[in-house]
Amino acid sequence: MNQLNTQIEAGVISPEQLLKHWQGHRSLTRRVIEAFPEKEFFEHSIGGMRPFSKLVSEMLAIAVPGLKEIVTGKTSPFNEDLDFDGKKENVLKAWDDSTEQINSYWKQLSAERFQEQIKLFGQYEGTVVSNLFYFIDNEIHHRGQGYVYLRSLGIQPPFFWER
């Protein structure tokens, strides 16, 4: 049994399942974006934290650019300074565009690459799969913060378990 088979033998989740897991989370995040009133999406903050629009910019700056770099091997500097012209509509458009691009790049990612060591955005070292989990976990983390922002505005967020 070669090294690839040894690695593969121990796997607990398939690439297709991981994509579905990620897109399920992204679908929930999209509904959290929708739940914000436009003004509060760009301005509301607690304890000096970034407004939810900035947290979403970070998610968008990580997801497609990160996956694209994993697939193509071409490094770009990390840039989360996205311009939405103060409109949630533009954010949702960027979100949906990312959804399509993620599906498209994912198809180009072969199963044996998930354990490959990489250095993402020129600085984040780890395996491909550890970087992908970082993308997802970071989104869950910041979306959880968006839930508190919504609650502090008296708005009920979507249920966490609905994907």
Add this chain to the structure above:
Amino acid sequence: MNQLNTQIEAGVISPEQLLKHWQGHRSLTRRVIEAFPEKEFFEHSIGGMRPFSKLVSEMLAIAVPGLKEIVTGKTSPFNEDLDFDGKKENVLKAWDDSTEQINSYWKQLSAERFQEQIKLFGQYEGTVVSNLFYFIDNEIHHRGQGYVYLRSLGIQPPFFWER
């Protein structure tokens, strides 16, 4: 190639890696618990949400009881009403005890069981691995909310990327 091999062939993360991933998150959550002043841990709230102590109770009520049920097949009703006698020290003790128990039960979970369909706590249907991801994701979600609580108290939380 039989069905088991087909499933296994596509795996992107090993059981050992998933345990390390989970315990890394749990280690960060422990430091978030530590960062709270005792009174605020049990009382501070935003927008009518539960204080962080209650969110941590939920995490504890899910982790070991959930994993134990997966491993042993014995169902218990979900119970998140844990008593810490108003002391963070007791919470941290319960947390560390859970850390050991998770490591111990994990050793009894064979790789081929991760894709098995189960119904956890008598109600949550899905594969073993989808339930385990739910445990982890739910912890990240609520811990992110704890970050906002800390920030609203003027306290700097631990860095998200330090596990």
